Structures are given as C-alpha cells and as structure tokens.
Amino acid sequence: DQQVKQNSPSLSVQEGRISILNCDYTNSMFDYFLWYKKYPAEGPTFLISISSIKDKNEDGRFTVFLNKSAKHLSLHIVPSQPGDSAVYFCAASATYSGAGSYQLTFGKGTKLSVIP
Amino acid sequence: GAVVSQHPSRVICKSGTSVKIECRSLDFQATTMFWYRQFPKKSLMLMATSNEGSKATYEQGVEKDKFLINHASLTLSTLTVTSAHPEDSSFYICSARIRPGANYGYTFGSGTRLTVV
Numbered sequence: 001d002q003q004v005k006q007n008s009p010s011l012s013v014q015e016g017r018i019s020i021l022n023c024d025y026t027n028s029m030f031d032y033f034l035w036y037k038k039y040p041a042e043g044p045t046f047l048i049s050i051s052s053i054k055d056k057n058e059d060g061r062f063t064v065f066l067n068k069s070a071k072h073l074s075l076h077i078v079p080s081q082p083g084d085s086a087v088y089f090c091a092a093s094a095t096y097s098g099a100g101s102y103q104l105t106f107g108k109g110t111k112l113s114v115i116p
Numbered sequence: 117g118a119v120v121s122q123h124p125s126r127v128i129c130k131s132g133t134s135v136k137i138e139c140r141s142l143d144f145q146a147t148t149m150f151w152y153r154q155f156p157k158k159s160l161m162l163m164a165t166s167n168e169g170s171k172a173t174y175e176q177g178v179e180k181d182k183f184l185i186n187h188a189s190l191t192l193s194t195l196t197v198t199s200a201h202p203e204d205s206s207f208y209i210c211s212a213r214i215r216p217g218a219n220y221g222y223t224f225g226s227g228t229r230l231t232v233v
Binding site: 107 | 159162211223224231
C-alpha cells in the first residue's frame, strides 16, 4: 500500500506558466514533507519542505502548500523554466522515536517537462 | 553544504560476482545512512537503514545476506551486492540525515547504476 502517492506520472507546461505538482498521503503520522528534484542517473536534490504546523512555505519560485485535512500537498513552480524539467518526488516522514524514525517515504515521482 | 559522495557512479559486473558501493559524508558526520533502490519509472524504495557501529535495519523483503551493509565509521557506509544477478540491476542511492535529531536536512549521494550481465 503506497503511503505517498503522486498520481500524475508526467506533466507538460509552457515556459513562463505555472507548474503544479500534486501529492497525496495516507499516513496521518506524517508530519514533515519534502520535495526533491531528480535528473536521470543522479541522486535527488532537495527543493523545499514543509512542516505539518504550516500550510504554506515559499522559496523563490517554489511554493509548497499543505492541506492536512485532505492529506494533500502541492508544489507550485512559477514561472516555470526549461531547466525545471526533471522528475519531482514528494517525500514524507514521521517524527517519532524508535526503529523507522525519520525515514523518508517517497512517491513515484512526476516527470515535469517545461516547453520553451 | 553537506555532501555525500557516492562511488562508483556506474558499474557493470558479471553475474555471480560481488559489487561494493561506497557512500562518504564529506563535511559532516553521518550516524545514520539510508540506502535506496530505484527501478525504472518507480519510486525510491528504502532498502535499509545503516547505523554507525551497529547492525543495519533492513526493510521487509530485502535480503540481508545479499545486500550487506557496513557502517564502520561516522563518514563511511558501504553496500555490497553479493552474488549479483541480472535482476539486481538497478539504481542505488544513499542518503544521510544532515542533522541527527532534526526532521529535515537529508542529503543524497549521486547514485550508482549497477548493471549485471
């Protein structure tokens, strides 16, 4: 059972427009969420994160929104640039002690293509 | 910033041989490292959690004897794929938590593409 779901495997957006990547989760214990960008044959690169005590976090062109009641978060990229083309992974973790603490659970990723 | 150096980036080996993948934290101490595996068009799947000075914790379905993890120091964790078979071909990535105790700040290695022929 996938605890973190990214239901859109791919997304195409025109350069300059907004890209919205969505992520849903099922585990109510998750309290920290992260977005990673990944190019082929490379490790993920951290983009932005959000704690469950917030509903929005912004960093430059990237904004993450969290809707706890819906167990849904989204990453907004505006304006989108061709260099943003990559696979974006949503990840979640739960703060608790013991085995398994701080582990990241990843979604399957969404491939974003920004068209010049 | 905190960097995890992962080597090799690509390796091709013959079926039945063993391959070692290294991950080093370059400017910080990593008490915990995570090892992931990614299949094509799939998510990053956690294989095991490596703790310095103790045995690794493996996820369900991951063979301990096949994927040997050693975390002998605060800056080095290794994953050895023993008696590799073609189905072990995959992309392996390590990750370390930058600040122990903090629920953020994970840094990833650049990954290792393993091809078993």
